[in-house]
Amino acid sequence: DAGVTQSPTHLIKTRGQHVTLRCSPISGHKSVSWYQQVLGQGPQFIFQYYEKEERGRGNFPDRFSARQFPNYSSELNVNALLLGDSALYLCASSGWSYNSPLHFGNGTRLTVT
Amino acid sequence: GIQVEQSPPDLILQEGANSTLRCNFSDSVNNLQWFHQNPWGQLINLFYIPSGTKQNGRLSATTVATERYSLLYISSSQTTDSGVYFCAAPTTQGGSEKLVFGKGTKLTVNP
Structure with a gap:
């Protein structure tokens, strides 16, 4: 089975622009989570x-939004990009249980210039 | 919310050496995950270990939930073990569960 897939792998945007990141969970997983990882954290x-x-x-501003589709894939949208939004964005999927481990995709590396 | 602390922050080893990484958490948890992030950013599940000990090849992990800590053991380290090791504990927020990560231990294994 394929793991969690994310696209694109890398992205360069300028301040003020909008970005959409995509994620497909592991087959059978109904829960998708998004994480932001800045360098060194x-x-x-x-x-x-x-x-x-x-x-x-x-604890993220309203510029960040997301949605999940009927096939359980997901999009993360970020509006009015700031330099501080530069980070690795990770998507994870899991079965619905507080005891289910998370499985992460390879991430999208976003650079805002 | 729950706090997760990892030590040491940095670790440099010679190939073949053994190491122990520690993860302390501030509240009771019903599971604990260890991840390895390679230099390309891939975050790979190592262990899902609510309590007790698990082993996978040269790696093993022990969680003592009553004392709120977990240990990751790496034996006979190899250069491919280099990267950042994270532990993460779940916390519930309304109807969701999120993982709270520590800041990681950066491991460098030299040949």
């Missing part, structure tokens, strides 16, 4: 979606 939780509904949101 551990990943920080942004969103969790399950069955197309937002189940949790981290």
